[in-house]
Amino acid sequence: MRDGEIQAAGIWKRFRADRQRMLLRDQLDRVKRRLRGRSNAHGYRWALRDVDLAVGPGESIGLIGPNGSGKTTMLRLLAKVMYPYAGRVAVGGRVGALIDVRAGIHPDLTGAENVYLYGSLLGVSRREVARRFDEIVAFGELETAIDRQVKFSSSGMHVRLGFAIAAFTEPDVLLVDEVLAVGDAAFQQKCLDRMRAVLAQGTTVVFVSHDLQAVESICERAVWLREGVVESDGPVRQVLGDYRRTVEQAAEILTPALGVVRVVKTEIRGPGGDTPVSQRPLEVKLLLESPEPLWAAMSIGVSEGPATPIFLLGHEALLPAGQTELRCEIPFLPLPRGRFYLWFGIIESTRDLVPWHPVGQFEVLGPELTPTPRGILRMAPVQVTPTWEVEQR
């Protein structure tokens, strides 16, 4: 087995569904439930079912999937923190795992003491930490936290501390779990840069995140886990595209029937009533039904990813009782080719007349967007047509 290689085959992992803790009060609680005639539903819940993952040295893999799909469990198995119920896991070379970097940090110790503690947890010798101490402090921007007990620092500081040390370990395989969630934008970009630098040195990276943009900017390949099963495994753009679509479809299914005003019908048309085209006019027609005359502040949004709109349009108008047609014309559609979702809501400070939810989806024809160079967090896709001039001065 080569350094940096991961071979996991036929992995099964289960947890007790009802964690039978052995504390006396839990036991008493169970007895009580028994006495009331309610049975205890124990048994097991499978966290991973027959998962295969083969990664070559220097590859970068993103593990994606909704909460509870087994991503973190998989990472823990690779890190040897946990053992599988069935199957084989083999990882070649030194493994560096960043699974909740706050775990190793003790609140009562100072930043400096924690740097040494976390360093030796990750297997970096004290001498090595001492040698690179200034670098670590500079990378994590930890100057203010060094002499202070960590409990008096912000939670962002904890993550920076953890990542700063971890960034200086030189593993063959780096496992990273959602560590970038905390930390400000600049630090996130710094962490991504660092991970890409590590990748460039030939380290294998397995990255778990809900931040699909971060996954896309780091990983070449993505594995999508769904309820403990590999749903899809392939090039990152393809897998993320599939994943985004199901998340959005799920959002649509979850559309609430609440709200005072009802959206009866949605129509989205391009020029001449056809499919919308990039950089051409777009017309949106919504048929609304209100039980009473209402002054409504309406919002229309277009999204590619769930809930976060690419652009938002607002309009206030009086809705009479009964059905009303709302027409909105966009003279110049700034979207590239792709599939988009139309969101609508009438939101007031005290109540939502219509909760913010997707009311339709549409295809846009047109040119493809300029590909994002890897390493830049991808922005929401907006089609802009500039004119370029390159002139020597």
Added chain:
Amino acid sequence: MTQASTRATEPPPDTLFRLKVRLVPAVREVWQRRELVRTLAERDLRVRYKQAFLGIAWSILTPLALMVVFTVFFQRVAKVDTGGAPYALFTYLGLLPWTFFSTSVSQGGQSLVTNNQLVNKVYCPREVFPLASMAVAAVDTLLATLVLGLLFAITGFAPKPTTVWVPVLLVVQVAFTFGVTLVMSAVLVFLRDLRHVLPIILQLGLFATPVAYGMDVVSPQLQVLYSALNPLAAVIDGYRRTVLLGLPPDWQLLGPGAVTSALLLAFGYVVFKRLEPGFADYA
């Protein structure tokens, strides 16, 4: 791609995972991570001293207080045959190994549970957690041993040259303590009630061990059996014979004690390794 619906609901039985334990690589790995043991012990000590007003004094106060209590009560009430040595020294020599043992077992026994954040999230050989607790107990004992020097000065009693035997006794003592600590730490992850039972057992253990009294309370025929069941008895007796009385250790007692300790250490390690795959799931 296989559809989830057509998937098996259970893994094939022949693929079930078994942790392969090979002794030499496992021990070597712990040795390679000895710095981590030190760092974890240092963490516990630092945290303790940051929080407690008396700080470092607590290491000394526990055995010292017991020594005073025993000296006041036992010496008056029950005449203990110390072989001519001052009773304070006699009992303090018993208290040192006992305190090391009981601190190791109570702290080390809980080490996997109290460090569950790390057990769950960071890979390292799991043995480092009980070992770090033992290291902390060792530092406490070392500090408490300084008081022993003071006691010698006060009582005007000097340690005998046979004190050179102490390292041998120390090996037996540490082996026994490590064995018990390993078993406790592993079992406690799954049987949390032990956490509440442990202090009671340790309290009883103090009186089942010749700390306040001497080996001679047990009839000579039973002393070998006693040492085999409780190696600490043989160890403590050995300390008193070598340091206070100028005699070599009683090999007839220390032998069985050493055998028990070795067996217990082996047993403890097997138990620990057997239960290890479940630590992260339950801790």
